Amino acid sequence: MPTSMPDIANHTTAQTEGTLDWVGMGNIEMPVMVASKDEAERMVSAHVDAFVNLKEPKAKGIHMSRLYLLLDELSSNQILNYQNLVTLLDGFISSHQDLSDNAKVQFRFDYHLRRKSLISGKLGWKAYPVVITGRLNQGVLEIELAIDVRYSSTCPCSAALARQLIQKAFTDKFSDNGEANLADIHEWLGTTEGIVATPHSQRSVAEIKVKLNQKVNDFPITDLVDTIEDALQTPVQAAVKREDEQEFARLNGQNLMFCEDAARRLQHAMNLEATYDDFWLKINHLESLHAHDAVSVVTKGITGGYQA
Template sequence: MNATSALSSASAQPRPMPDIASQAPSHSTPLSWVGMENIALPLQLAGQSLSAQADIGVDLITAQARGIHMSRLYLALQELPQQTLDVPSLRQLLQRCISSQDGLAQQALVNLRGELLLKRPALLSDLHGYKIYPVQIRARQQPWGFQVELGVTITYSSTCPCSAALARQLIQQRFSADFTGEDLPHQQVLDWLGTSAGIVATPHSQRSFASLSVRLNEDTCELPLLALIERAEASLGTAVQTAVKRADEQAFALANGQNLMFCEDAARRLHQALLQMPGHAAFKLKVVHAESLHAHDAVARSRHNWS
């Protein structure tokens, strides 16, 4: 048989491909997590399309295995975009991940990150625009239970109460200096209040951020991200706007004036709002006021039943 004939014969009878992962490891250390991160994934959540990145993995408990069946995790994840994302679909995904490992694993975790794009109306006018809400969904299946956590970041405006009080004091002082001893008619006072000469100081406000995380009850089926956003923004009263007319901008100025907040105030408002929200067993939150007066941020945190 010549070389060409021998090569053709070998090609007709292919050998099994090598499976390096099935070989025995050089040591017997179990691993708490093995998987993949930053997998691009389109998702359907609450009627919205979500461009997400996914981390998915399992533990490796079998000392005799060099590695897990990683491609099986990827293939299981690809079924998630085919359905509306909810708690049962996440549970099913993780159970499939564990069973796909043929006894190598007993825990699985998936972490989904993306930006939810929501249409938001103006405060008074018929305008509207779109806002991005960074969201995170984290699910874990363990031998002793299944757990889902939701996270979202809310952007809002915060006006400093101390700055507002100091500004009012300066306005009072200017009023006293301009009209000492005078008996003023109503219209003259009204005209003075409408000038920059009268309103000599304004309080400072800043764009602020609230990062919320909730751990869902075991009997919860939906992922209540929209309800979480709505409740948080309602409790703060000054969610940032999209398209506005002057009437909307004036209404926003009024909302800020009626919702003066230190970071401590914002954290307490959100804490009370989450306490009254059904469907979750625990939560934690962090607020950041990106100071316009200082070169640093003011931060407050709170938690309930979170360990």
Template sequence: MNMHPSHVQSSPDREDAQDALDTLRKWAMSATPEEVADLDPAVARLLPGQEVSNYPALARAYPEEFEVDDAYRATMPDLQNGPTSLIRGARQQLQHVGISNFRLPVRFHRRDESDLTLESSVTGTVSLEAGKKGINMSRIMRSFYKHAEKTFSFEVIEAALDDYITDLDSIDARIQMRFSYPMKIRSLRSGLEGYQYYDFALELVETEGVRRKFMHLDYVYSSTCPCSLELSEHARRERGQLATPHSQRSVARISVELVGEDCLWFEDLIDLARRAVPTETQVMVKREDEQAFAELNAANPIFVEDAARLFCKELLADGRVGDFRVVASHQESLHSHDAVSILTEGPTFAAQSLDPKLFNTLFHVG
């Protein structure tokens, strides 16, 4: 029997790779660009200064002098206005599509007849019919900028909404503007003044030709637990033991639909909230103010259920307010969790399901 030794093929080492590279480079030097491209276009990288003939020579410098004319613009692709065949996924209507958090300075009119310019965050959306691919979102911004120099009111927001409904050929649309509104607040006893900043949002919604106006306010206050207050007093009275009730910074998000002809000013909604729950957090504080605030909290102990109902009472009494919602969060100093409540009036804000992170947004970060 003849025995033949087995040949085990070993992996090439660096020397083998170098030999192969030299061979490939020699071949590429004598081959045509087409032959190189046919083998593998990457081989051309072995030949500095040579180009593959079927690969375009592209300019790499930014053409600052280039100007776009109508003829050139007409050749540019516009996928969002493409045919229905370009739609990916189900051909369903979108209730909202647009842009969120584009910012610009906006001038607002105040209750005292003065104007105030504030940085505003704008969200603009439209509905999208099932047979349309998409929208040109920059048109929403362009529509809004047409009116950005005007003193804003709901009438001006309506004009902006009209423009981008027309520009985008949509049925339903929405604009929301968020901003932080400053008001000078006087301290309780010392007479000092400082600016309190209130998170507001204005919202204009058009659905099936019907327009509705909404205002949202985050009101920040102190809540002293009534149970803790009574237990503290019990310890003092029964055992001569000093004890303090727990209180905490709390936030109520008040959302209202505006109805009727009379204006509900930003200051009006703040005043309404303060009448309902007077323990608003303070700005400028001296010792006499801190003592006064302790007395004010003791005079107005409040559970989170109480807060929602107190705001509700004031809102029901204001003829400029239609449907509304109050979402309250007491960020407990006793517990490692928060106490929360929601109260709605009318069908507008009623919901069976809640945003899982709704209460996480009710934090005042200063």
């Protein structure tokens, strides 16, 4: 490097002094090889934020290039797992001696999983938005995995109201017809006159964040998705034949849910999981009755843990 190049970060002091909570780079685009438990290591296209604090009030700035090159080393020659994330955070701080003692990094990407249809056994891709965040704050390490899972929710109130209309239509049709037999009723039930009303359903999103610990080195992406989808029973589908669609209709009818029901189901399922130190859940029902969403939030509720 030519010796004559000015080095503002090292040789200039700040015009206005002050410490800063985070300084770094947002939205760095890079491929990352992700280690996900029980899956082959997979390349994803990630957007990365990388930060350190600036604890020296007189220092002009941090060394952005050092953060970038540490990230580039991970992207080019390593895999993203728990241990390498911790090493990266340590590297952010040790490359900024005297300037920084806190570090934060966040990887955002879509993780594709092969998911099986309900009955036909066909397979299809589903993309799950994943965010992996590492923080080293005052020596305290936090590694977080966040995933969005989409599913269908059918309104229990709307279902009850629809059933009432169906009962009324049945009474109107058959109360004066003493000669109606099972075959007549069976045929009538197969018409839109018989099922005169249908409850509304909505595409819904469960947002979940979990705190990981050193017991997991590969990120438990599939485990977490399975836990959520098994608890809800109505995840959106990939490959769908008619038999799958019919089963989906049955599952929706047998798993009617307000956003409160969905949150409690997931709360219960997550409380049974020993893998995670803490969890935070936000349920969003993107209503078809309203133009606004029905929302509920729940956390594990541990002292010093996630806040709602």
